[in-house]
Every structure is written in structure tokens, then in C-alpha cells.
Amino acid sequence: MIPEDNRFESDPDDVLPEDPGLPAGWLADTPDPTDAATVARLTELLRGHERVGRGWAGAGEDDVLVEISAHGTAMRENLVVRDPEGTIRAWGSVHDRAEGRMLFVHVVDRELDEHLADRCSDVLFEWAEAQAKSVGAARGLAEQQIDTGAFAEDERQHAWLADAGFDRVRTWWQMSRSVEAAEAELVPDPTRWERQGVVFRLVERQGDGMPSEADLRAIHDVLEGAFTDHFNSAEETFHEFIHRLREDPGHRWDHWWLAEIVDGDEVEPAGALIGTVSESSNGPDGSYVSYLGVLESARGRGVATGLLRTIIADAASRQRDRVGLEVDADSPTGADGLYTAMGWGTKYVTESWHRQVPVT
Template sequence: MIPDDSRFETDPEELVPDPPGLPEDWSVATPDPSDRFDVARLTHLLRAHERHGRGWAGSGVDDVLVEVSEKGLRTRENVVVRDPGGEIRAWGSVHDRAGGRMLFVHVVERGLDDVVARACSDVLVEWAVGQARTVGSARGLDVQQIDTGAFADDDRQHTWLEASGFTRVRTWHQQSRPVTPDEVGLVPDPAAWESEGMRIRLVRRTGSGMPDEDDLRDVHDVLEGAFVDHFNSWEETFDEFLHRLREDPGHRWDHWWLAELLDGDEPQPVGALVANVSESTSGPDGSYVSYIGVLEAARGRGVAKGLLRTVIADAAARGRDRVGLEVDADSPTGAHGLYSSMGWETTYVTESWHRDVPVTD
């Protein structure tokens, strides 16, 4: 269940009473999501962080509001470092992602003096460690993992994370594939099609237009089962899963597919794909595969390939020019080879960095 109230500590002074190394008159506070200047400043910091790390910025105001809005604060908390003039120079955000796993966003302004920038980073990390203990205690855990990301070419971030007790644990290839209009014919109909005892279809919609809950639960169950043995897989409740995916600015209910085997008396859900919209300000939008999973017992029957062909055909039908996804560089499933054979290429690389925090000293 999603808690009615946040598990996090909302007062940064409780966690960082004496900010380490900050210049005089700099302060630690929470951002104001109703203040358009705060939101604009956070967006600017995040986009500059992305441009430095991979060469271009993709985030916008909606992505920032996912982190700082009142709705987002049910499972998130934020902190900022302000200079004497009140300008935000650094931003940290934590997300109670699943039992045992807390995500951490760590952004410090580019161009700051090295000593000041490092002090800002130390403040963000100290605050995040305090939040890890707080949320871990609320969940009844002995150890709470902090999971943060970095671009592969961001040496400054790597240096800070390593010095703060984080360990680089995984590499991820962020991939994209072009889509052409004629690929609408890759499958008979992206909404539903069958072949050789397999059916791929969109989740059903009720009379109100909302998705069928049984179908949504099947998607959740398939993905939980498909990733149970994968790297850093943590059990996520159905409510947590649904709440998190609906927060994404690109979320659309008509981008959720189920794959079913038709061998028995009843269709058996064995695969699922959840995609969203990647909006563009300078050309056609794209589709992005947030999740694709196939139960181990059904692998080797073309389920994953069928789901991918479906999302490509759907993108072509919508006039989109690309489909993106993320793949674990060390995936044991052979996913990298499948994606490569179907035209996906790596556009940039990211890393996961972890730190395990004892909940009680």
C-alpha cells in the first residue's frame, strides 16, 4: 500500500543540523513547488546536469514536478542548498521506491567553485543518509539501500560518490531505435494479434475507460516474476507499482500490453510491456519501453520479440520516429543481443551506485 503520509523526515535541519563545509550564510531548506522560480531553477539545474553528462537535456518542468509536487511527496522528499541571495545551487531528492530500496537524485550546479561544490554534495549525501535511516526505520528494516545514478562520463559525480561511501555496481546502456512509417505492418494490429499459440493485446478497458484491474494485476505479477532473479530486484506492491508508473509525465494507459499463451483452456499471461511517450520539442515524439518482461517458463517462444515488434508498430501508427529502452550491460537473459538484432543502438551509458545504510547505529 502507498502510505497516506510520507515516511521521510520533512525538516532538513533534523538531518543536517550543521551543514558540513558550506560557506557562511548558505542554507539548507526544502524547495517550494508552488514557487515558479524554484521550479524553474530546479529544471535549469537538472537540464545542465544532463547536458554535461550525456551531451543534451531531456527533462522538463513536468519531470521536476514528479519529484517536488504535493502528489509526488507521498513517496518522495527534497532538499536544496541556497546561497546568501536565495538562489538554489544544489538539489537532492529521495524516493521510497520499494521496501529496502531508496532512490537518490544528486544534482550540484555546474561551474561552482570546486570546494563549494564538494560541500554541497556532502550536504546532499548526509541528508540522504539520514532519510535512509528514517524510511528504513518506518519500514522496519535493519539496512536501507541508497540507489543513485550517474552518467558514465561524469567524473566529478563519480569522485564524490566514491568518497561518500558509494560503490559502482552496474552499467546500463540507454538505447534507441529509429521507426519508419512502413513498420506499422510489423504486426497485424498493435491493439491485439495472435500467432502460433500466442496472443499479444493491450490491457482491456472498462466502460468508464479505465483499464481492467485484473489485467493490471497480471502485468504486475508477470513483471515481478520475470525480474525476481535480476540485479537489485526488490518486491514492489501492486499499489506502489501502479502509483509510480502513473506519476510519469509520459504515462498512457494505451501503452500497456499483455502477452498470453493460448495452449490451455484459459489464456496464460506470460509477458508484459509497459511503454510511455517521449515528448520532443523539436520533432516527432518517441515511445519508450519502461518495462518488458517474460516469465522464465515462456522464454524462447518469441514472446519478447513479439512485444517489441508490437511497440514498434504502435509507434509507427502514431507517427513517432523512435523507440528507446534501457538494457543491463550484464543481463543474463541475452536481451542485449535481441535488441541489437532488432536495430537498437546505444546512445549513452549510465551507472548505478549503491550505499547500504544501517538503520540503527
Template sequence: MRENVVLRDPEGEIRAWGSVHDRAEGRMLFVHVVERGLPEEQADACSRLLFTWADEQARAVGTARELEVQQIDTGAFADDDRQHAWLEAAGFTKVRTWFQMSRPVTAEEADLVPDPDLWQRGEVTIRRVRRREEDGLPDSVDLSAIHQVLEQAFRDHFNSWEETFGEFVHRVREDPGHRWDHWWLAELEHEDLDGIGPIPVGALIGTYLETNNGADGSYVSYIGVLDDARGRGVAKALLHTIIADAATRGRDRVGLEVDADSPTGAHGLYEALGWQTKYVTESWHRDVPVR
């Protein structure tokens, strides 16, 4: 479920925008944008209206989900004092900080892995999701495996909410940069499970980035590795794969977001592989009683 609202001036120009997204049971995402050029009094009024609208949407979503409390999850840039003041006035609390990172890609890095479609390092195999010959759509077994890996990998992470397979696929496909050929699985040959076949232990979902100047890039939307498979280089292999894939496509960068307080130490891995923080964002939450 998504709902949007815009605020227009007397000439019909949009000056503020709000959007809500029923992300998962108990968690509703909220986008809050007010034009920078508005006089302070008008900007404050627009902000108050958007937060009031978001509260009503939270109650509607929470009622449909039969919840007692609905979380609103929104964000701000770390240096946006205006947004911080509005969020605090509306009863939101800052709960997390995120590093928005980017890494340049060179043409030579196409050789970083033997083949982004399928390659192997030791007992770990990295491959794109399989596609059905009849219609080119992805194999449902592979999609289910990716969903299960990500659900388990992020189960104990900050603000993780269980998401059904249908919700997961529907939401990810709505991303404008969604491409089926940007999904990878990492599988592990398990010597104690001979005859069962490789076990999915890691997953990466990438998306396509396009900017106004025409320089295309790739983005790591999700990367997760199961606890039992950590320390085997799975995450590094997946990251090398999307870098090589981006180089093969002639793209100039790979972006990602990382939790500043990640319990896995992911930030250090990304820096070691060439990522640098470009800017910092924050998560702000508010719990709305449904009834």
C-alpha cells in the same frame, strides 16, 4: 514516499538538487545534481550536503519500514569523473552498468504488426490492457496480471526487490509519460490447460517521450517474459508492438534501458531489432545502518 531538497545561492537561484524515493522495501532511490558551473569548492560542499541529507532520509525510510539497513541506489553517467569522485568519497560502490539505447521508427513500421491493440502470432496473443466502459480506467485483473508477470520475470535479476501491487501501480502512474494505452499483455494458449483460457506470460509497459524540439517518442519502461515462455518469440512480439504503435502515432523513436550483464541476453535481442547504445550509465549503492 518522496522528498526533495534544493540548494540556492544568495540570489535565490537553485544550484543543486537532491531527491529520494522509497522505491520498495529495502531500496531507496537517490538523485544527486550539482550545477556544472559552480566553483570546485562550492560544488564539493553542495555534494557533501546532499549525501548527508540522503543518509538521514535513508534512516527515516528505514525506520518507517522497520529495517536494520537501508540501501541507497543512485547513479552516474559512465564518463562523469566528477560524480564518480563524489560517490566514492561518500562511501558508494559501483555495482552495475546500463546501456541507454534508442531505435529510430519509420512510418512504414506501422505495419510491423496487424494491430497494436490486438494481434496473434501462433499460440501467442498480444493485446493492450482492457479498459472499463464506465470510466475508461484499466481492468484491474489485467493490471494485476502485468504486475505478477514482471515480479516473476525479474525475481532473480540484479537488485530486484519485491513490490506490492499498490506500490507498483502508484509508482508507475507517477511517471510524467505514463499512459494506460501503452500497457500490453502477452498471453499463451496452453494446450495442457484446455478450458482455463490464455495464460499471461509476458508484459510491456511503455511511456510517452517528448523532447524540446517537438519530436515525440515512446519508451520501454518495463518488459518481462516468464521463464517457461522464453524461446517462443514473446519478447520480440511485444517489442514489435510498441514499435508499430509508435509509428502509428507518428513518433520517431523508441528508447529503452538494458542491463549490460543481463542474464537473458536482452542486449543482443535489442541490437538485432535495430536498437543502438546512445550512452552508458552506472548504478552505485551504499548501505546505511538505520539504527
């Protein structure tokens, strides 16, 4: 289910000026995903970025490979900046996430002095702007959004983003909830249970072990419908949706749940939850709610609560110790109230920063 061809410019020389403003001996090129040293170095940079931004590092090599592997670059492009010794000092990654929305990863070595760090940052922003024009033109758009994130406490990143013309547009609470072993009994069976005319079940599996396409399309349709009016919602095709979610290192088909309203012979999809595994190297793994959506027509029937209870029970049955999720701090739906009432608390805070780039 790989989407259309990459819409970015793969050769940095095609999008950067002949002199990008780097010191003598420094260069910008593309990373080699097959080189173990490259993957290790990018992981080191990303972990350093996280450690300063939120106080601890969680990224691993799988997170880097999502961005730079041949599979990942079906919808992405990458740039690295190397010093005269060949050491990677900065890394940028762009992702053609959906029509009109391009995600941008911007990481600069925390060990660089201010002047060199500024130069590297400028190159990443200039490259990202050119890539935004490329992908926007390929999609036939007049304007392309660049969407990037920052930790709430990362003042260096904030200053760079503001200077590059980005606006801080949203705040997100990264929440976590501990899970107790006894909560495996929170629902009768996480694979399938029913309450007040609503069935909560895993996606069905076919003879080859792959999930039912009809169920996957139902989940896609529910999430597209549930998030239509949400902040920065952008339509995503079914194939783009499946391709992107399967890239997640924590992806598991047995973490996809569908909620259906059953009225006699009538069965209507009403809600969906997509979970992932949060692996830990020094303790129990956790579960993560990547997506939770309920159609407006089904709200007030306990669908969201039932789906959350399901993933908590599933996590407990797998001997996991936590369930994480992200919530829009500015959402008018009051979802944070539900999460707080069910035991979630904020672990750290992130922000969305946007810039609109004219394509022509």
C-alpha cells in the same frame, strides 16, 4: 492508489546538524512545488547536469514535478541548497522505491567553483544518509540501500560518489531504434494480435475509461515474477507499482500490453510491456520501453520479440520516429543480443552506484 504515508523526515532541521558546513549566508531547505521560479530553476540545474554528463539535455519541468509535487512526495522528500541571494545551487531528492531500496537524485550547479560545489555535495549526501535511516527504520530494516545513478563520462560525480562510500555496481546501455512509417504494418494490429498461440493485446478498458484492474494486476504479477532473479530486484506492492508508474510524465494507459498464452479455454499471462511517450519539443515524439518482462515458463515462444514488434508498430502508427529502452550491460540473459538484432543501438551509458546504510 496512493501508497502508505511518507516514511521520510520532512523538516531538514530534523536530519541535518545545526551547522551543516555551508558558507555564511547559505542555507538548506525544502523547495516549493507551487513556485514557478523554483520549478524552472530545478529544471535548469537538471538540464545542466545532463548536458555535462552525456552531451545533451532532455529533462523538462514535468520531470522535476514528478519529484517535488504534492502527488510525487507521497513517496519522496526533497532538499535544496540556496546561496545568500536565494538562488538554488544544489538539489537532492530521495524516493522510497521499494522495501530496502531508496533512490537518490544528486544535482549540484555546474557553475559553482570546486570548493562550494564540494560543500553542497556533502550536505546532500549527509541528508540522504539520514533519510535512508529514517525510511529503513520505518520499514523495520537493519540496513537501507541508497541507489543513485551517474552518467558514464561524469568524472566529478564519480569522485563524489566514491568519496561518500558508494560502490559502482552496474552499467546500463541506453539504447534507441529508429522507426519507419512502413513499420506500422509490422503486426496486424498493435491493440490485439495473435501468433502461434500467444495473444498480444492492450490492457482492457472499463466503462469509465480506466484500465481493468485484473489486467493491471496480471502485468504486475508478470513483472514481479520475471525480474525476481534480476540485479537489485526489490519486491514492490501493486499499489506502489501503479502509483509510481502513473507519476511518469510519459505515462499512457494505451501503452500497456499483456501477452497471454492461449490453449483452448486456458489463458495464462506470459509477458508484459509497459511503454511511455518520449515527448520532443523540436521534432516527432518517441516511444520508450519502461518495462519488458517474460515469465521463465514462457521463454522461447517469441513473447519478447512479439511485444517489441508491437510497440514498434504502435509507434509507427502514431508517426513517431524512435523507440528507446534501457538494458543491463551485465545481464546474463543476453537481452542485448535481441535488441541489437532488432535494430537498437547504444546512445549513451549510465551507471548504478550503491551504498548500504546501517539503520541502527
